[in-house]
Amino acid sequence: MQPGMLATIQDLGRYGLQKFGVIVGGAMDSNSLRIANLLVGNVEGEGALEVTLFGTSLLFESDELIAITGGDLKPTIDGKSVPMWQPLVIRKGSILKFNAAISGSRAYVSFGGGVQVPEVMGSKSTYIRAGIGGFQGRKLQKNDVFECNTRTESGEDLFNQLQKKTSYLSWSVHYTPFVTFKKTQTIRIIRGSEYERFDEESLKKFFSTPYTISTQSDRMGYRLEGQNIQLKEPFELLSEGVTFGTIQVPSNGQPIILMADRQTTGGYPKIGQVISADLPALAQMQASGQVFFKEVTLEEAQWALIHQEKEMNELAFGLRIKRLHQL
Amino acid sequence: MxxxxxxxxxxxxxxxxxxxxxxxxxxxxxxxxxxxxxxxxxxxxxxxxxxxxxxxxxxxxxxxxxxxxxxxxxxxxxxxxxxxxxxxxxxxNQSNITETTNNRIVKIPVVYGGDMGPDLEFVASYNGLTPSEVIKIHSSTEYLVYMLGFAPGFPFMGGMDAQIATPRKESPRLAIAPGSVGIAGSQTGIYPLETPGGWQIIGRTPSRLFLPEQSPPTLLQPGDRIQFVPISLDDYTKDFGVKTWE
CATH class of the missing domain: 3.30.1360.40 (Gyrase A; domain 2)
Incomplete structure (x- = not known):
């Protein structure tokens, strides 16, 4: 394989150990990862490949059942365009390549049976700084070889059905309830714990002007560039828990959104918190993309997530029906 | 209660x-x-x-x-x-809540100064002390681990003597060796992993703080009390077989 910009193995994260300072990690766009796994008959939290931007290529040494979801990174198989958001069989000797970031910034490749790497502390997610999880605790490098586990019963059924087909499937998942890929997006947030401590002028600017995602952004955090945000008066905050989507404002006034590989605790004042339902769309934004923040209530945030989950359950059910009806 | x-x-x-x-x-x-x-x-x-x-x-x-x-x-x-x-x-709201206590004391061996603690001299001169006085003060107090964060197994501790408080370095080091013991303001801490950081490094411990193969995966737990024990460089390399003096 060729690693490209960055390719790591991720699942839905490593929970239960944050009190020891062990980060959660996991897929940046968890919805795309879940759908990729559902498409190949895996449990939705199975380990899959997270490919960032472009340049990654994989040589398959056996026929495999896969699905590609997430951002459109112009995937090809042996140079020919390949559809996303549907299960397919890739032949032994074929090369899957990600050529260019057309929209979004991360694609997910699921493998029938899942990637065969050991679970470390309950997860297959790669924790690069600690050198654990994923593929030998690191990002993938040239010539790395990994294997897939045995397909599940439904995965095997899908594999057999797809092997008989002479073309790709005519359907694909309608993904807009789960993730969007626009260059400028409105992201919904609830008020952060220290919201009241910011001056009114700053709060007005925060909600009315766009913030640009800087090139200094990665899986740990998105650094934003835009109107300066100031506190009414300086104050000392003791370190406390932070989470995916927490928007912190350090003393330079430029917000940082904490992402999948965030630390477990932080001490900067928090102006806002991205709602869970919008995290996948945020995680797909590229550097130079623009974000507008829109305030919603906690109640709206929770119903949005529950609604999305119901859509996910319906999708899982729909995919099962498709398989039982020969795709 | x-x-x-x-x-x-x-x-x-x-x-x-x-x-x-x-x-x-x-x-x-x-x-x-x-x-x-x-x-x-x-x-x-x-x-x-x-x-x-x-x-x-x-x-x-x-x-x-x-x-x-x-x-x-x-x-x-x-x-x-x-x-x-x-x-x-x-x-x-239960009526019979009893306090959760922990009386564990963990001894952390530390080689102070030299290449293991390149900022020991600075911490001493900043506070008008000799390096051996800094070592004595740092290793004669008991520290309470309030929480873990920043990196797996990194203890946020309280109890450091104000006599050795020293501000962070003006420009952080790009890589600090695992086990490094540092001071930042009135706090002291130990780096479990190689990370960039701005703390004044006064020594290094051979003890491993992050133990991913064990459960729990960290040497220290919130509520532990820590004692730093000065050891020689010979003890460091002899007991732990680590070649670090280059």
Whole structure:
């Protein structure tokens, strides 16, 4: 394989150990990862490949059942365009390549049976700084070889059905309830714990002007560039828990959104918190993309997530029906 | 017996976390309450509870709003947040809560100064002390681990003598060796992993702080008391077979 910009193995994260300072990690766009796994008959939290931007290529040494979801990174198989958001069989000797970031910034490749790497502390997610999880605790490098586990019963059924087909499937998942890929997006947030401590002028600017995602952004955090945000008066905050989507404002006034590989605790004042339902769309934004923040209530945030989950359950059910009806 | 209800406040951090605020500032009484609440939550998890992360004067409780919602469909229009808040308050309202205590003392061997502690001289001169006085002060106090964070197994400790307090370096080092013992302001800490950092490094321990193959995966736990024990470089290399003096 060729690693490209960055390719790591991720699942839905490593929970239960944050009190020891062990980060959660996991897929940046968890919805795309879940759908990729559902498409190949895996449990939705199975380990899959997270490919960032472009340049990654994989040589398959056996026929495999896969699905590609997430951002459109112009995937090809042996140079020919390949559809996303549907299960397919890739032949032994074929090369899957990600050529260019057309929209979004991360694609997910699921493998029938899942990637065969050991679970470390309950997860297959790669924790690069600690050198654990994923593929030998690191990002993938040239010539790395990994294997897939045995397909599940439904995965095997899908594999057999797809092997008989002479073309790709005519359907694909309608993904807009789960993730969007626009260059400028409105992201919904609830008020952060220290919201009241910011001056009114700053709060007005925060909600009315766009913030640009800087090139200094990665899986740990998105650094934003835009109107300066100031506190009414300086104050000392003791370190406390932070989470995916927490928007912190350090003393330079430029917000940082904490992402999948965030630390477990932080001490900067928090102006806002991205709602869970919008995290996948945020995680797909590229550097130079623009974000507008829109305030919603906690109640709206929770119903949005529950609604999305119901859509996910319906999708899982729909995919099962498709398989039982020969795709 | 503890009355927890009077001292706590619950607020949302996100749609999937709540913060239980416990008092103000950094002190042992608050720390004991934090540990007691952590223990209560972990031994009586509500459905949808994922984990709780203790800090100096708060705990952040992670839950699945989905699981809370689907396991409380009878609660009608209540949001998962309201359900979780009520469950936590009910848990704190028990009459027979006893304090969770921990009397563990962990000794941390440290080689002070030299290449292992390149900033020892600076810490000494900054405070008008000799290096051996800094070592004596640093290793004669007992430190309380309030919380872990920043990196796996990194202890946030209290109890350092103000005589050796030293500001952070003006420009952080790009890589600090694992086991490095440092001072930043009035805090002291130990780096579990190689990371960039701005602390004044006064020594290094051969003890491993992050143990991913073990459960729990860290040498130190919140509530532990730490004693630094000065050792020689010979002891460091002899006992641990590590070649580090280059």
């Amino acid at each position: 503890l009355n927890l209800l009077e001292t706590i406040q619950i607020r949302p951090l996100s749609d999937s976390t709540v913060v239980i605020q416990v008092g103000e500032g950094i002190n042992e009484a608050t720390h004991t309450k934090v540990k007691t609440i952590l223990n209560l939550l972990e031994t009586n998890p509500f459905s949808g509870f994922i984990e709780a992360v203790p800090a100096y004067n708060s705990l952040t409780v992670y839950y699945s709003p989905i699981d809370v919602y689907f396991s409380n469909l009878d609660k009608g229009v209540q949001t998962p947040y309201e359900i979780v808040k009520a469950k936590i308050l009910a848990l704190m």
